[in-house]
Amino acid sequence: MIARLALIAMLLAAAPALAQPGPPPGGPPGEPPRAGPGDRDGDGQRPPLQIFISPAGEPFRAPLDAPYPVATWFAGADADHDGVLTRDEFVADSLRFFAVLDVDHDGWIDGFEANDYEKTVAPEILSRSAMLQAEPRRGPRKAAIGSRINRPGNVPGTYGLDRSGAGLYGLINEVEPVTGQDGDFNRRIDRKEATAAAKDRFRILDKDADGKLTLGTLPKTPLQKVLEERAAE
Secondary structure, X not given: OHHHXXXXXXXXXXXXXXXXXXXXXXXXXXXXXXXXXXXXXXXXXXXXXXXXXXXOOOXXXXXXXOOOOHHHHHHHHOOOOOOOEEHHHHHHHHHHHXXXXXXXXXXXXXXXXXXXXXXXXXXXXXXXXXXXXXXXXXXXXXXHHHXXXXXXXXXXXXXXXXXXXXHHOOOOOOOOOOHHHOOOOOOOEEHHHHHHHHHHHHHHHOOXXXXXXXXXXXXXXXXXXXXXXXXXX
């Protein structure tokens, strides 16, 4: 168990270095946000970034010195900008991203589009094996994240390190939030399934069942928790 947690902890340490910036949330009309080799610095290394993956699966990235990008997602989903995210707004935001991934506009996210999502739009959810490419931490804080796991009195799951995939960067423990919308398991997702999944996810987050979410009451992602503690040290 300790070895497994240490492995996931390494992924958390690697994620900021592995993430690559994309265009503004949602990308150009009809075009998903994509990572690319042009985002590398002059030294050949990807700049360190934070990543948040929305309940619908959309990645949001930001520099380490910027606010955690859950705020960017929330501001965009909050259509009337009243600081409250209703279920209708939550569902509408999910369907907006559905339309981005439905590249051929046939009303379905098929296997090819889902694969493209995993490989080019949000590759971080599959980056467990790629963590070895991350530059090792140096100096006295090299084992900072690993030490959090075995800290005396630490409650298992405190940082959500029992999660994997998009669950490490999202509000809900959903490993693959796009294919997770496939309610009938036919390897295709239509708007009806996307709508049903969005409503289910809103219900999970709306713990007091008042029909609204606020930024301050959203749970923190595992990566967000670790980054905030590191910043406080």
